[in-house]
Amino acid sequence: MNDIEIKNATILDGLGNDPYTGNIYVKDGKIVVITHEETYEASVSLDASGKIVSPGFIDLHTHSDISFLLDSTAQSKVRQGVTLELIGNCGLSICAPLIGDARDMFDTWVSDHTDSYTPDWIDYAGYIKASKKAKATLNIAFQIGHASLRLAVMGQDDRSPTADELTEMKRLPGESLDAGALGFST
Incomplete structure (x- = not known):
């Protein structure tokens, strides 16, 4: 039956x-x-x-990187028929990596939406684990944001990266893709 x-x-x-x-x-x-x-x-x-x-809709351009962690029911999306979101758009992956100035940006952004949320991760592996633990009602595909990588490695400095910084900005996307991120956004 x-x-x-x-x-x-x-x-x-x-x-x-x-x-x-x-x-x-x-x-x-x-x-x-x-x-x-x-x-x-x-x-x-x-x-x-x-x-x-109908089949569920795929929302390819969102900035809901933390929304489903704060409200796993994602009713604003589900009620529109969205079943998959691609996050980390426009070069911003606000939730990972959370190092350097990228962590400061995350804290500022989160404080605009809630009084009490402290992540227990710093990288994509931890972020994806937290997203699975949240049991969001929709599917999520992750992208690594170029601006977030740059912010994490060299802050907001208006200059070219050093050789070491460039090496780190090349390493982090590979680590993120290995953890389950699907792409890179600019």
């Missing part, structure tokens, strides 16, 4: 096909079958007549 039946839904499959009326069956949190007319047993039946069901 299925856990949930969503019946009579107008289904947009995300593949460019015309919308159609159908039934969706969910078991253990996964869609197991979509039918046009056939029905199956389910513990819970939801009538979606007049409603549209």
